[in-house]
Amino acid sequence: DTRRAxxxxxxxxxxxxxxxxxxxxxxxxxxxLQEPGDRNALRVAxxxxxxxxxxxxxxxxxxxxxxxxxxxxxxQAQVLLFSHLERTGQSEELVALLELQLEAARERQDVAGIKxxxxxxxxxxxxxxxxxxxxxxxxxxxxxxxxxxxxxALLARLGEDDQEERADxxxxxxxxxxxxxxxxxxxESGGGLQAIGRQREQSHKRHREL
Numbered sequence: 001d002t003r004r005a006x007x008x009x010x011x012x013x014x015x016x017x018x019x020x021x022x023x024x025x026x027x028x029x030x031x032x033l034q035e036p037g038d039r040n041a042l043r044v045a046x047x048x049x050x051x052x053x054x055x056x057x058x059x060x061x062x063x064x065x066x067x068x069x070x071x072x073x074x075x076q077a078q079v080l081l082f083s084h085l086e087r088t089g090q091s092e093e094l095v096a097l098l099e100l101q102l103e104a105a106r107e108r109q110d111v112a113g114i115k116x117x118x119x120x121x122x123x124x125x126x127x128x129x130x131x132x133x134x135x136x137x138x139x140x141x142x143x144x145x146x147x148x149x150x151x152x153a154l155l156a157r158l159g160e161d162d163q164e165e166r167a168d169x170x171x172x173x174x175x176x177x178x179x180x181x182x183x184x185x186x187x188e189s190g191g192g193l194q195a196i197g198r199q200r201e202q203s204h205k206r207h208r209e210l
Contacts, residue, residue, distance in 0.1 A: 003038055010045045019049045019056065040067045044076045051084060060084070072104045095124055102136075111143050115150060122153060130157050146172055 006029050013022040026046050033039045043063050050060035061084065067077040078101060085094040098121040105113030118140035125133040137154040144150060151173045158166050 002033060002035075003041070006042065010042060014045055014049050017049070017052065019046075019053065022046055022049055036070055040071050040074055040077070043067045044074070044080070047077070047080055051080065057084060057088070068100070072100060073108065091124065095121065098124070106143075114140055114143050115147060119149065119153060122157075130159075133157055148173070 006025065010022060010025060013019075013025065023046065026042055030039055030042060033042065043066060047060040047063040047067070050056040050063065061081065064077045064081040067074050068081070071077075078097070082094065082097060085097060098117055102114065102117035102121060105117055118136050122133040122136050125136070134154065134157050137150055137157070141147065141150050141154065151169055155166060155169055155173070158169075
């Protein structure tokens, strides 16, 4: 197992916060690793260390992008990059990453991943582009037609011209136990801004923590 040869030393350098030696080790070791999993584990260790220094964050992003180029489903790289982009307010880059995550989830038919990425992506659509959020949610609901959170998020964004779809979605929502209160409240308010605001705030709080 080649990982035994480099992993303890990489962990030691990371623990000592000796980024210079860790970088040097990566440069010397990476090309000799045959398994993508080993290469990306080493890259992730380097990126994690680089992210501790804001001045090196750009280098960390490049390393994580290399990981995701080779392995788009690498969860550790996704989490590190997502957290960094969100913390530093890089909205466009964050949306692009979420779109990649959503596409990867679709390719592997991961319903939970599709839901999570769709809800996150929906929350980051500008108010004036609500139609994009609606399209994302409709697509997600093709994978999970009776999902409560997806249905509620869509109902909060449907417009006055979508009354037929609203009725159909409400019927799907009514099929679940205890699923009537929130959508009923939205209907009674005519789909107004207060209901939409409440729904978006609740959804945003839930999915920022994912």
